Amino acid sequence: MAAKSGRGVAELETERSENGRKSENNGRELMLGLYRMLVKCRMCDEKARILFRQGKFAGNFYSGVGQEAAEVGAAYSLREDDWIAPSHRDWTANIIKGAPLNLCFAQLFGKATSPDRGKSTPAHMGYPPIHTITPASSIAGQLAVGTGVAFGLKKLGRDTVVVSFFGDGATSLGGFHEALNFAGVHRLPIIYVCQNNLWAESVPLRLQTALKDLSERAKAYGFPGIPVDGNDVMAVYDTAVKAIARARAGDGPTFIECKTYRWYGHSEIDPAKYRMKEEVDAWKKRDPLVLFEKVLRDKKLLNDESKDKIAKEITQEINEAVEFAEQSPYPDASELADHIWAPQE
Amino acid sequence: MAAKSGRGVAELETERSENGRKSENNGRELMLGLYRMLVKCRMCDEKARILFRQGKFAGNFYSGVGQEAAEVGAAYSLREDDWIAPSHRDWTANIIKGAPLNLCFAQLFGKATSPDRGKSTPAHMGYPPIHTITPASSIAGQLAVGTGVAFGLKKLGRDTVVVSFFGDGATSLGGFHEALNFAGVHRLPIIYVCQNNLWAESVPLRLQTALKDLSERAKAYGFPGIPVDGNDVMAVYDTAVKAIARARAGDGPTFIECKTYRWYGHSEIDPAKYRMKEEVDAWKKRDPLVLFEKVLRDKKLLNDESKDKIAKEITQEINEAVEFAEQSPYPDASELADHIWAPQE
Amino acid sequence: MARNITMIDAITEAMAQEMERDERVFVMGEDIGLSGGVFKATQGLYDKFGEERVLDTPLAEGNIIASAIGASMVGLRPIAEIQFADFITPAMESLVQQASKIRYRSAGGYGCSLTVRICCGGGTGGGLYHSQENASWFVHEPGLKVVMPSTPYDAKGLLLAAIRDPNPVLYFEHKKLYRTAKGDVPEGDYTVPIGKAETRRQGRNMTVVTYGYMTSLCLEAAEKMAKNGIEAEVIDLRTLSPIDKETVLESVRRTNKCLIVHEDKRTLGIGGEISAIVAEEAFEDLDGPIVRITGPDIPAIPFAPPLEHAWMVNTDKIVAGMEKLAAY
Amino acid sequence: MARNITMIDAITEAMAQEMERDERVFVMGEDIGLSGGVFKATQGLYDKFGEERVLDTPLAEGNIIASAIGASMVGLRPIAEIQFADFITPAMESLVQQASKIRYRSAGGYGCSLTVRICCGGGTGGGLYHSQENASWFVHEPGLKVVMPSTPYDAKGLLLAAIRDPNPVLYFEHKKLYRTAKGDVPEGDYTVPIGKAETRRQGRNMTVVTYGYMTSLCLEAAEKMAKNGIEAEVIDLRTLSPIDKETVLESVRRTNKCLIVHEDKRTLGIGGEISAIVAEEAFEDLDGPIVRITGPDIPAIPFAPPLEHAWMVNTDKIVAGMEKLAAY
Ligand SMILES: Cc1ncc(C[n+]2csc(CCOP(=O)(O)OP(=O)(O)O)c2C)c(N)n1
Numbered sequence A, B: 001m002a003a004k005s006g007r008g009v010a011e012l013e014t015e016r017s018e019n020g021r022k023s024e025n026n027g028r029e030l031m032l033g034l035y036r037m038l039v040k041c042r043m044c045d046e047k048a049r050i051l052f053r054q055g056k057f058a059g060n061f062y063s064g065v066g067q068e069a070a071e072v073g074a075a076y077s078l079r080e081d082d083w084i085a086p087s088h089r090d091w092t093a094n095i096i097k098g099a100p101l102n103l104c105f106a107q108l109f110g111k112a113t114s115p116d117r118g119k120s121t122p123a124h125m126g127y128p129p130i131h132t133i134t135p136a137s138s139i140a141g142q143l144a145v146g147t148g149v150a151f152g153l154k155k156l157g158r159d160t161v162v163v164s165f166f167g168d169g170a171t172s173l174g175g176f177h178e179a180l181n182f183a184g185v186h187r188l189p190i191i192y193v194c195q196n197n198l199w200a201e202s203v204p205l206r207l208q209t210a211l212k213d214l215s216e217r218a219k220a221y222g223f224p225g226i227p228v229d230g231n232d233v234m235a236v237y238d239t240a241v242k243a244i245a246r247a248r249a250g251d252g253p254t255f256i257e258c259k260t261y262r263w264y265g266h267s268e269i270d271p272a273k274y275r276m277k278e279e280v281d282a283w284k285k286r287d288p289l290v291l292f293e294k295v296l297r298d299k300k301l302l303n304d305e306s307k308d309k310i311a312k313e314i315t316q317e318i319n320e321a322v323e324f325a326e327q328s329p330y331p332d333a334s335e336l337a338d339h340i341w342a343p344q345e
Numbered sequence C, D: 001m002a003r004n005i006t007m008i009d010a011i012t013e014a015m016a017q018e019m020e021r022d023e024r025v026f027v028m029g030e031d032i033g034l035s036g037g038v039f040k041a042t043q044g045l046y047d048k049f050g051e052e053r054v055l056d057t058p059l060a061e062g063n064i065i066a067s068a069i070g071a072s073m074v075g076l077r078p079i080a081e082i083q084f085a086d087f088i089t090p091a092m093e094s095l096v097q098q099a100s101k102i103r104y105r106s107a108g109g110y111g112c113s114l115t116v117r118i119c120c121g122g123g124t125g126g127g128l129y130h131s132q133e134n135a136s137w138f139v140h141e142p143g144l145k146v147v148m149p150s151t152p153y154d155a156k157g158l159l160l161a162a163i164r165d166p167n168p169v170l171y172f173e174h175k176k177l178y179r180t181a182k183g184d185v186p187e188g189d190y191t192v193p194i195g196k197a198e199t200r201r202q203g204r205n206m207t208v209v210t211y212g213y214m215t216s217l218c219l220e221a222a223e224k225m226a227k228n229g230i231e232a233e234v235i236d237l238r239t240l241s242p243i244d245k246e247t248v249l250e251s252v253r254r255t256n257k258c259l260i261v262h263e264d265k266r267t268l269g270i271g272g273e274i275s276a277i278v279a280e281e282a283f284e285d286l287d288g289p290i291v292r293i294t295g296p297d298i299p300a301i302p303f304a305p306p307l308e309h310a311w312m313v314n315t316d317k318i319v320a321g322m323e324k325l326a327a328y
């Protein structure tokens, strides 16, 4: 069951230890790797938005722009055999975990070359070779199944972990409670990463919960809940590395609340008029990329030239991927009834 | 919508202020009233067990013996227009709230004179005139609906409250979480009374939750959670009175965890071999009736004679009620399709 | 005065008018407040009636229904919204174990006057989790009424009837009709009776039983067949539970043939029950098999356009069914 | 060597043998461990296999299924128990949105090899919430297989088949059969194929389609009818999804009459689908209406003995149905 992923893309060549202990190594390579991944997520996401608006794919798209530090920081140090249970806003989790961009864009387009062969809606992406679970749309469903995967991994005696991504709204659902309670009882190897972006579609946090910190919820399950600045990639990364190590060591789950913000509407068809302009602007000022870029520049790890180079390389990769997606055929209507049943063993 | 209940039974004549402020009045009448109610619940429950074992009624019965202090302490100070959302083990909640014993025993027997005309299973009793909600069996369903009632009452601007009874096991269900979260957001007038008897059928607490105190769960919803000795009726009573006052004042819910124990099996068909004899014995030594009796005797509020008198009066009442239940007819088969639909308005 | 308006406007109007008329009525659900709903069905209500009567709930369908049930038990008249029928599964316990049974289990002691608006249906590129119908589960559950309008007129009239009904009513709205279905809708107050089907087209050669979005496709197909002299009678069920057997049977007894059309999956879709009723109660009047044209037995409608297209029932498929039946 | 044992023993034996044979198999649910289950279906397994493989879960049906799904995704073979079918509603999301669709939505990338044992059925005084069947919702959901045995032999063979099936299988057990159904069960390993009905009695005058507890009642009724020279063929579906159409249709084409019997509520009970299949595919062979003898359209089975009695299908009701059909 060991992962044989197709990762070969450049940024995966940054140094990665097998034990997820990179927090102590805030070295050059790590930081540049994180930076490159942030940029890649941002650029892919913005590209996806454009493609949607251009009518290149139908359905919908759920942009994670503004939340990249949470996503990258939490998932960057995962091993190949670790799992991610993403939600609707976590298309880029696949990118971080190493899915080829070709497949990611083919997924948006609903093409036959997508890992789900066009069956799932755009952004609801999973890719078995890298153990990202194809999500349903139903909120909290993914963290429930992801918890089950952690349960299975523990039963198998693996030291593999699961990272579960979800939003603030998901914490209101019964399935969330049942899963975290179970994870607490059995000290499952899972890290719950809540991207608290203050809104669940148009519903503000005050109508979702009486709490200020959603990380408080973890207390009800007997494991640590940690609030963290979700726009500070190093802060998220350090917290995640510790949580992952804890899970791997068999000490159970951690709930990480990344306080962050989505820049755009809930989806590309949502003008998000329910939010105050001041709120949006304030958060945009705390752009996770800009914040981290400043750190790197201060440390002399990045300059205009190297920044451009990274952007260019990624642009190139994206263009090829979009090309691939566009050229790919749609699944044939004859595939409609495929994949309902497993081939009998 | 004001309650016009049929309460006329003796113990309701103890003094009851309208504002639920009896905690400051640990007077003679109150304490004797509580004692009488404890005894009544115990005697009715033990009688129900005997009747079931004698084959006088079918189905099943869920004894609350050992937990009377929690039940009585929590519900005793409620006003007539307050609501209770009981669960399977809370048949006696109806008695505390003032349901005539005739109806309570008719309910067990599934007779046409039962408030539910034999439709619901034994012990799953509600009685609209006193605002006890006929429960489903599905655990946590009652507290969800009870929370809805609190929501409605608040919308109507009433100062009426709801007491919701449930067990430790119920706190694992998604419906529990969703309800308490909602109650927290809207500061609903509800008191969640968890009777933590350490077991959900045969499942021990350690497999149900990673917590020691279930009252910790309230923190996840932004309202107070209070652990209390559930075998000490005055302790429960005082806690409940404060929580009820709080709810009535519009300050929102309280979670009261009554640490208690059921003496017998989950139901009358459960030999409960999964529990250690030592555990059972230790709890029986802390019989809530014996504990409270000692308090009363120390205060010279009770002696052998007055104790006997109470027991005799209750015995008499029970005997009449059992007689009533036995004499009552079963519903006619022709009633099968009644009460599915409301009469059109 | 009737105006030509869309189905979504008819729905909004029904809620607004009933909230005006009856202060016990309020709406609750996800994103129905400030934002006016994912499809804008509640647009304007928040401004008009305020947060007290237009409540954005936490993301928890089970609790949306459970809290609405409780509120109805103290005399209020909640309209709860389930944003997509696909997300009704977390509310199954509340709907089936509580709403449908509270009256029965209390022998009428407690009631549940609840309207649940549920956006459903495919054909709009919503994919696996934004295209489901999921009505048939509830048709199997007595104690719940289930309706689905196909015209703006019925949308308003059925919604008003649902809100006033002292029972729990599940009101399914096909998202494809929101803005494509237009029609005359009176400004004033009226109800469409729950439990009554409507014959949308008269015909002597076969009876077509359908509902919701499929109604217009059946009518189109009927027109095509008419060109070949086959006159199909088209019955729009409108209420899915309790089913208006009489209208269906009366028609089949005249036309002697029955075609059933629905978008939902075939096995144990509502067509199964219609067919069974006809096969039992009008058997001797039948001149041909009872034919069902339905969505396929596939978990849900997939996203990729060719796959969704292959799933959906369309006029051609209906015509094929009619031709098959006409041959008898 | 076959022994005459009860259905409950056959079920326990199947689990024990498969856990012995395949270390990926484990059981999880409420009260299935130390206490051996509410009906003792898992008795002895905890002692034999320990807490690791016989896990008492928190009281949370949704998570029982979700965690079993997850475990199956990493290659394990969970058997999850839902204590009563009545309490499956909180698991609707996990079963219908996850288990039935994970393979489809990932185009086969992820599978779900899961067995869910569900105790169901009435006639034992369980009342509204310990008597429900609730199988038909899942028959409507492709991606899930649904079975219900009527004999100890099938109980063991179908359970072994279910555990080995790489798809999610809902295995319904009628509680009334646990100790009343006895029969020969081989000691060794065997499976009963999922998707195949079994003809329990041959007959030329009518086909009776049924399943579960009703099977024995239909056989009794058939014997009574035989005394009057009416020979009914009795088909036990065994698998409710996917339905074995061929066996049903082949029989109806010979007998020209079809009676359907089930305990569950009538409207959109499984009989609705059987009827619809027959009415569409064997219409020309039918000499009489398709008759259904079923539970009534009432929310659930009430407690009081006269009410439960009135609800339940019994031999007399079946005989009445047979007589009605025989008259054609
Ligand atoms: C069970 C369920 N109910 C409703 C929806 C519709 N819906 C999709 S996303 C969303 C809001 C999610 O908010 P949050 O969990 O905070 O995640 P975010 O979108 O902010 O990342 C809603 C209500 C859904 N997908 N699933």
Ligand SMILES: Cc1ncc(C[n+]2csc(CCOP(=O)(O)OP(=O)(O)O)c2C)c(N)n1
Pocket: B088, B089, B137, B138, B139, B166, B167, B168, B169, B170, B171, B195, B197, B199, B200, B201, B266, D030, D059, D061, D083, D087, D090
């Ligand atoms: C949703 C649901 N699942 C399972 C059951 C079966 N059941 C009845 S009572 C019970 C245990 C309840 O334990 P707890 O909540 O602690 O209450 P207690 O019986 O100890 O008072 C179970 C599992 C049920 N009634 N409802």
Ligand SMILES: [Mg+2]
Pocket: A167, A168, A169, A195, A196, A197, A198, A199, A200, A201
């Ligand atoms: Mg959010």
Ligand SMILES: [Mg+2]
Pocket: B167, B168, B169, B195, B196, B197, B198, B199, B200, B201
């Ligand atoms: Mg308990």
